[in-house]
Amino acid sequence: AQSVTQLGSHVSVSEGALVLLRCNYSSSVPPYLFWYVQYPNQGLQLLLKYTSAATLVKGINGFEAEFKKSETSFHLTKPSAHMSDAAEYFCAVSYNQGGKLIFGQGTELSVKP
């Protein structure tokens, strides 16, 4: 079955430090890839998406992700963490346009002052 794995259910960084959230998917066919963020008591907000146009994708709030087919990965990074980045982050894949999303288990990001 197709799946998404997010390494680390909880990641803690200091303010100003690099953020790296890992995501791997299981498929021989490159899917559509997404990162969503969920703030407490909120819905899911799209951070960025990969749809085969470019392997390095820039999103909102200074986040970016790189698609690496050879590693079946789509890790999310941000050069400098801000307190407001504290939230839960979900990696998701879809195998056809407009198809269902398969989510990873989520990574809770904490940012220490």
Place this chain on the structure above:
Amino acid sequence: DSGVTQTPKHLITATGQRVTLRCSPRSGDLSVYWYQQSLDQGLQFLIHYYNGEERAKGNILERFSAQQFPDLHSELNLSSLELGDSALYFCASSVLGRGETEAFFGQGTRLTVV
């Protein structure tokens, strides 16, 4: 604001009861998806409707059903509720067929079964 509206925001009900969750998609979006978020199962796809027709089914229990109406709003009906049905239920919408791939999520309905 994603443009997707879900009501109610919170719902507390007893076991054995039936509830209806409502979703209004973004203006112009023909696709509506329902997802369930729980601590033990994470985010799970339930069902997808496109322009009134069921497109795909996921891990949706037989006690659950959904429909999409001509005005494109959707309802998720949950019946014979059990404690384990307590979760956050999200609706998402997207435009299918215009090159867009992402889904936009509502704020969710938090269902508590007591």
